[in-house]
Amino acid sequence: MTSSLDTARPGSFARPKRTGLLLAGDIGGTKTALAVYTPEEGPRSPLASCQFPSARYPSLSLMVREFLSGISLTVDCASFAVAGPVIRGSARLTNLSWDLGETELAAELNLSSVHLVNDLEAIGEAVPSLESSDLVAVNPGEAVAGGAIAVVAPGTGLGEAFLIYDGSRYRAFPSEGGHASFAPRDELEAGLLVYLKRKFEHVSVERVCSGPGLHNIYQYLRDSSYAPESAKMGRALAAAAVHAPALICGAALRSDPDPLSQAALARFVSILGAEAGDLALKVLSLGGIYLAGGIPPRILPALRDGLFFNAFTSKGRMMELLARVPVSVVALQAALLGAALRGLEQLSGTPRDSSLRPA
Numbered sequence: 001m002t003s004s005l006d007t008a009r010p011g012s013f014a015r016p017k018r019t020g021l022l023l024a025g026d027i028g029g030t031k032t033a034l035a036v037y038t039p040e041e042g043p044r045s046p047l048a049s050c051q052f053p054s055a056r057y058p059s060l061s062l063m064v065r066e067f068l069s070g071i072s073l074t075v076d077c078a079s080f081a082v083a084g085p086v087i088r089g090s091a092r093l094t095n096l097s098w099d100l101g102e103t104e105l106a107a108e109l110n111l112s113s114v115h116l117v118n119d120l121e122a123i124g125e126a127v128p129s130l131e132s133s134d135l136v137a138v139n140p141g142e143a144v145a146g147g148a149i150a151v152v153a154p155g156t157g158l159g160e161a162f163l164i165y166d167g168s169r170y171r172a173f174p175s176e177g178g179h180a181s182f183a184p185r186d187e188l189e190a191g192l193l194v195y196l197k198r199k200f201e202h203v204s205v206e207r208v209c210s211g212p213g214l215h216n217i218y219q220y221l222r223d224s225s226y227a228p229e230s231a232k233m234g235r236a237l238a239a240a241a242v243h244a245p246a247l248i249c250g251a252a253l254r255s256d257p258d259p260l261s262q263a264a265l266a267r268f269v270s271i272l273g274a275e276a277g278d279l280a281l282k283v284l285s286l287g288g289i290y291l292a293g294g295i296p297p298r299i300l301p302a303l304r305d306g307l308f309f310n311a312f313t314s315k316g317r318m319m320e321l322l323a324r325v326p327v328s329v330v331a332l333q334a335a336l337l338g339a340a341l342r343g344l345e346q347l348s349g350t351p352r353d354s355s356l357r358p359a
Contacts, residue, residue, distance in 0.1 A: 124172025
């Protein structure tokens, strides 16, 4: 099996075939995580799991078949978190050319049912189940019990969602807020907008607040002579452009930071803070803001040095209100956890208890 990670529990591959098992997945533009769960073991103890590079596969079905062929477990149903809007059981991934349909996938994989959920909705599903060990505080704040919660997740794209407490439990709602228009806050960002307008018909927040967005900021600062590009970084980016965000983050956070990378990451963090603050105001997320996705856990030092918080709270008369909003980084694969929670709930037919305020 071709994979970049295999975290099956010891002995799981020697088990006899079983029924009543759930296949859950986090289907992203860069990587896909698949895992098998049972109601008895729960959503934090997969019987088998594996991670795949999404772009190497022409379809999700082919990837799933490869995964299942390597384990001695027979699944009955599936729940997939997908990076794109889910409309009437169908989805087209925003950053991957896959068209997915619940009915078609169930037939192709010989499963009793397949459920698709937007990946940010899946993260929202996971939030009430997160433990203190799953989180890293950026701003401790003071959560209002039952207050709305917002999720901002920069990765291959920029996902956003929110949760509303209905009196008995939190319910998650997806959005495509990452595709709303980017609004510059100063002359540098105004120049960034003009620069990107030459490349893209519409400059969304995702174009500057995602992995590719970080690379866009880096290129703008380089091309506008804000800071020179080192020969070493130039060669590294030319050789592995697909890994540009990771290279820039690494160069910015090392003990002897690359000046251009450091400037790009600083601006990225500031834009992320501003966007998180905007979302907090739009849904009045007094219950907290959760930073999920692939990037925040990798840049914790940059998120905690003041730039994020300053941009997050710089909203005029709302500054004092936002200063009290807790902000946390989600340090686990929350979309996979949410997909598993959703799938196991449907498998058992019993709604889970999510009435408690997240830790």
